[in-house]
Amino acid sequence: MSTNLKIKIRGLSKRFGPKCVLNNIDLDIQQGKSLVILGGSGSGKSVLIKCILGIIENDKGDIYLDAEKINYGDAKSRDRIISKSGMLFQGGALFDSLSIWENIAFGLFQRQKISRDDARLQALECLKEVGLGPEIADLYPSELSGGMQKRVSLARAIATKPEIIFFDEPTTGLDPIMSDVINNLIIQSVKRLGATAITITHDLGSLYKIADNVAFLREGKIDWYGPLSSLQTSPNQHLQRFIKGQSIDEVEPIKVVSA
Secondary structure (H helix, E strand, O other), X not given: OOOOEEEEEEEEEEEEOOXXXXXXXEEEXXXXXXXXXXXXXXXXXXXXXXXXXXXXXXXXXXXXXXXXXXXXXOHHHHHHHHHOEEEEOOOOOOOOOOOHHHHHOHHHHHHOOOOHHHHHHHHXXXXXXXXXXXXXXXOOHHHOOHHHHHHHHHHHHHOOOOOEEEEEOOOOOOOHHHHXXXXXXXXXXXXXXXXXXXXXXXXXXXXXXXXXXXXXEEOOEEEEEEEHHHOOOOOOHHHHHHHOXXXXXXXXXOOOOOO
């Protein structure tokens, strides 16, 4: 793997009561590459992303951004990764009380000193980038279809021109055609920005389309990590069962991991 890392994770652990969700994880996330994180329900995928962003406080371990350790106890240090990141949430997470353009411009208002007129212009440009027109700018999320809401969420994620974009199940609830549209838009947006992408997905169509590298989480650990090109030939039986849609439980019972 390249030493040109955007994010480096070492010894990351997190437990909730007796349940060890992340157990001493090491993970390298390459600059400008697309990492897809696979794993069954409860394997720790969302917790891992939330620890990286500082939404959840990890119990042990260190996270480095551009080779500099993030001190999540210090607001300025924590803000380094927040300010460089965009996020497309699983359910879209658009604000019902804000218009479409205000949703897209939300990060611009939060992070930059910008007038409403300039923010609106930037929001309209972002809409164009995800294939939507200015006629929906003053509508509200409830007036859009699920696929259009996903596009708006993507527009919001890229509006601040982030260096890192997190995608949480970006195609959940979409039909195959709209899923392919979203996958293509993700690829285009990441390439245009030169961003590092980190995606959680159960959609194998998305996996094969957007991934450069793959991390497979199982029982709180990285059970396999490598380039997409090596996925099909990996000898890891749990990974092979997962991508073939076979229950991981068929291999052995899931255990509660002790740190």
